[in-house]
Amino acid sequence: MSGVTVIDHPLVQHKLTLMRKKETSTASFRRLLKEISTLLTYEVTRDLDLTVLDIETPLGPMQAPILEGKKLVFASILRAGNGLLEGMLDLVPAARVAHVGMYRDHETLQPVEYYFKAPEDLASRLVIVVDPMLATANSSVAAVTKLKERGARQIRFLCLLAAPEGIERFRAGHPDVPIFTASIDERLNEKGYILPGLGDAGDRMYGTK
Structure with a gap:
């Protein structure tokens, strides 16, 4: 699909399979999510600009190459997006973090915003929006729209799983924002969940229902 990168590294696919299994415990799911988020971060940041710095080694x-420009912003769509943050921040500890509070109305499947907090200088930073699931894409589209309204110009979207319907909706709303995912699954069910998917990522991460 245009504008979509599927991260098919063997370690990513292995860990994703373990996460999909219904018998995987909350603790194991959370650990795997941290591990896989680190691997996904390698790919979504693969083409960051570098500059050269004069340094002294012991010899x-x-x-030597070093990242150029201002720090990254990781924008988490609450609450499930926070599960990806820990591994990402382990890899890029200097990144700023934005939080976009969205929940899906289970009747209408439309997003309801309840919180937003982000660095002021979004226009000069690469913003990586994270949410484990790109299902209906309603929350993701709304979150990216909000970030653009606050000045964000360079945005990428990172998720574990995506449904074809969600990709189509997201690309229609934000054709300038590339999508990075570990898998494009079959479809959505009548309740807006990805099939075969892995269930509700937030519930499995935090042990709730």
């Missing part, structure tokens, strides 16, 4: 001077 002499050299020009």
Whole structure:
């Protein structure tokens, strides 16, 4: 699909399979989510700009590559997005974090915003929006719209699973925002859940129903 990168690294696919299994415990699910988020971060940041810095190693001077520009912003769509943050921040501890509180009305499947907090200088930073599931995409589209309203110009969207319907909806709403995912699953069911999916990521992460 145009604008979509499927991260098919063997370690990513292995960990995703373990997460899908219904017998996987809450503790194991949370640990796997942290591990897989680190691997996904490698891919979504693969083409970051580098510059050269003059440094001294123990054996002499050299020009060494270092990230150019301002720090990244990881924007978590609450609450499930927070499950991806821990592994991402382990890899990029200097990143700023934004929180976008959205929940899905189970009757209408439409997003309801309840919280928003982000760094002020979004326009000069690469913003990586994270949510484990791209299902109906209603919450994701609304979250990216909100970030753009606050000035974000460079945005990428990172998820574990995506449904074809969600990709179509997201690309229609934000054709300029690339999607990175570990899997494109079959479809949505009548309740807006991804099939075969892995269930409700937030509930499995936090042990709720």
